[in-house]
Amino acid sequence: MFLTLLGKELRALFYSPIAYIVIAVFLVLMGYAFTMTLFVSKYATLVHIFFQSAGLLFLIVPIITMRLFAEERKSGTLELLLTAPVRESHVVLAKYLASMAVVVGMIALTGVYALVLGIFGTPEWGPIYSGYLGLALLASTLVSLGLLVSALTANQVVAAIVAIGVSFLLWTLDTLAALTPTPIERVLISLSLLARFTPFATGAMYTSDFAFFVSSTLLALFLAMRALARR
Amino acid sequence: MTAVIVADKLTRYYGARLAVDGVSFEVRRNEVMGLLGPNGSGKSTILRILTGYLRPTSGSATVAGFDIVSQGLEARRELGYVPEDVPLYTNMRVSEFLQFMGRIRGLESTRLTAAVDEVMERLALGRVRTWLIAKLSRGYRQRVAIAQALLGKPQLLVLDEPTNGLDPRQIIEVRELIRSLARELSILVTSHILAEIERVAHRVAILLDGRLLTVHTLSEQPGASVRLRVRLRATDEAALRSSLQTIPGVTFVGSLPTPGCYILEGADGPTSTVRALVQAGLAVEEVTSAGSGLEELFLRLTESASR
Numbered sequence: 001m002f003l004t005l006l007g008k009e010l011r012a013l014f015y016s017p018i019a020y021i022v023i024a025v026f027l028v029l030m031g032y033a034f035t036m037t038l039f040v041s042k043y044a045t046l047v048h049i050f051f052q053s054a055g056l057l058f059l060i061v062p063i064i065t066m067r068l069f070a071e072e073r074k075s076g077t078l079e080l081l082l083t084a085p086v087r088e089s090h091v092v093l094a095k096y097l098a099s100m101a102v103v104v105g106m107i108a109l110t111g112v113y114a115l116v117l118g119i120f121g122t123p124e125w126g127p128i129y130s131g132y133l134g135l136a137l138l139a140s141t142l143v144s145l146g147l148l149v150s151a152l153t154a155n156q157v158v159a160a161i162v163a164i165g166v167s168f169l170l171w172t173l174d175t176l177a178a179l180t181p182t183p184i185e186r187v188l189i190s191l192s193l194l195a196r197f198t199p200f201a202t203g204a205m206y207t208s209d210f211a212f213f214v215s216s217t218l219l220a221l222f223l224a225m226r227a228l229a230r231r
Numbered sequence: 232m233t234a235v236i237v238a239d240k241l242t243r244y245y246g247a248r249l250a251v252d253g254v255s256f257e258v259r260r261n262e263v264m265g266l267l268g269p270n271g272s273g274k275s276t277i278l279r280i281l282t283g284y285l286r287p288t289s290g291s292a293t294v295a296g297f298d299i300v301s302q303g304l305e306a307r308r309e310l311g312y313v314p315e316d317v318p319l320y321t322n323m324r325v326s327e328f329l330q331f332m333g334r335i336r337g338l339e340s341t342r343l344t345a346a347v348d349e350v351m352e353r354l355a356l357g358r359v360r361t362w363l364i365a366k367l368s369r370g371y372r373q374r375v376a377i378a379q380a381l382l383g384k385p386q387l388l389v390l391d392e393p394t395n396g397l398d399p400r401q402i403i404e405v406r407e408l409i410r411s412l413a414r415e416l417s418i419l420v421t422s423h424i425l426a427e428i429e430r431v432a433h434r435v436a437i438l439l440d441g442r443l444l445t446v447h448t449l450s451e452q453p454g455a456s457v458r459l460r461v462r463l464r465a466t467d468e469a470a471l472r473s474s475l476q477t478i479p480g481v482t483f484v485g486s487l488p489t490p491g492c493y494i495l496e497g498a499d500g501p502t503s504t505v506r507a508l509v510q511a512g513l514a515v516e517e518v519t520s521a522g523s524g525l526e527e528l529f530l531r532l533t534e535s536a537s538r
Contacts, residue, residue: 081335
């Protein structure tokens with residue numbers, strides 16, 4: 001039953017031209033950034049690519065997630081789906097995994113840059129692996145957040161704009177933290193997506209950062225299920 | 232007779248607005264129950280509660296013996312639902328959509344194929360099985376929606392305004408389909424069109440402002456009593472009504488909202504009644520059969536309830 005729901009979500013994502021356009025734009029921009037930086041700096045590193053990818057994910061992920069529930073609610077198919085004998089948790093997880101498949105697949109395609117560096121240079125592979133892991137974890141938090149916002153509205157544009165706003169706020173919380181007293185500063189930094197992502201991008205991995213991304217994903221998915229159940 | 236739906240004091244608020252107010256009723260096995268009421272009377276909300284899409288604010292209900300909240304999955308396995316605007320996954324092809332809906336209803340492999348073939352044949356969908364749902368007409372979409380609701384042989388079929396947006400031929404087809412399906416399962420159907428409900432339902436629950444006014448049994452209307460709707464030339468309504476009450480053979484006179492229009496009930500047939508009206512000096516302009524009395528009951532109840 002769950003695989004049926006997952007298949008339906010994957011099909012819906014790939015049936016719409018949005019996924020292809022988003023992936024194409026992402027790859028063109030990343031390819032341009034990779035080439036330019038490589039020719040200018042001559043360093044065999046992907047650190048700048050990881051930060052630029054993360055920046056683009058804030059815009060791209062909400063575009064992919066905006067339709068997940070909002071479209072189904074507006075067209076009425078959510079009523080059809082939730083009055084069938086399916087579990088709400090399965091519906092939420094299927095939508096999350098299908099979106100993750102698109103985003104992670106898109107990120108994985110930039111692995112070509114790592115291969116290019118490997119063929120023509122001698123990169124340090126540790127930071128490359130950790131950078132990709134960091135991007136996948138960041139994507140997971142952003143997808144679950146976008147899914148939660150989509151579960152709260154029937155308007156796709158509202159879903160996208162709110163998700164972009166909240167994601168961007170979480171990304172820059174560490175900047176705000178500098179203006180606040182110490183106890184609040186610590187809390188804000190610990191919630192900052194940039195502060196959690198930077199170690200991964202630069203080759204340092206901490207269990208706390210890993211746990212942050214996983215727990216924020218689980219929390220957003222749980223809240224999405226609650227939002228769906230509160231009818 | 233076993234009840235497929237037992238609704239007990241169902242109540243639902245949307246914020247501060249009371250949409251359904253303590254509604255209780257039963258739907259028996261192989262019975263077509265109609266929910267009749269003006270737009271906004273709570274019909275769709277009741278269906279959404281019974282099908283598990285909305286939670287009741289208070290009250291309870293069972294479908295095929297399963298509580299709709301605590302045993303929601305089991306209850307939903309026993310029902311097929313066609314929402315009002317016939318929402319479908321328009322990016323799927325007809326057979327693909329039915330297979331998807333069959334799978335989430337727990338059908339697999341050969342059972343799934345057989346079930347999909349069966350409902351496609353029953354709803355005459357063979358010609359469009361490979362069509363994208365987005366390309367289908369309203370009539371075909373309605374058929375696809377009913378087909379998915381029948382997958383897995385549920386005990387209960389729930390139809391919300393099933394004839395909305397259909398042309399006259401399609402309306403007749405849906406009516407015939409409901410009649411034929413009633414031999415196999417129970418059906419709960421809503422409509423704001425009285426004549427539609429009257430033609431398919433065994434019993435009708437009349438709703439107004441979220442309240443259940445009465446449950447009216449259509450099939451138990453006395454056949455001996457003849458009911459006529461008459462239109463008479465009238466200058467003084469009160470005098471006309473008094474005259475009608477003295478007409479021989481007329482046992483009941485009911486007023487209708489249109490001036491000069493009345494329901495006359497009695498043992499005599501239309502010929503005798505019209506003759507008696509003419510002999511009483513009344514100018515008869517139109518005489519038609521008044522049907523089951525549902526229209527009059529509906530008008531009487533909704534009028535007195537809204538006072």
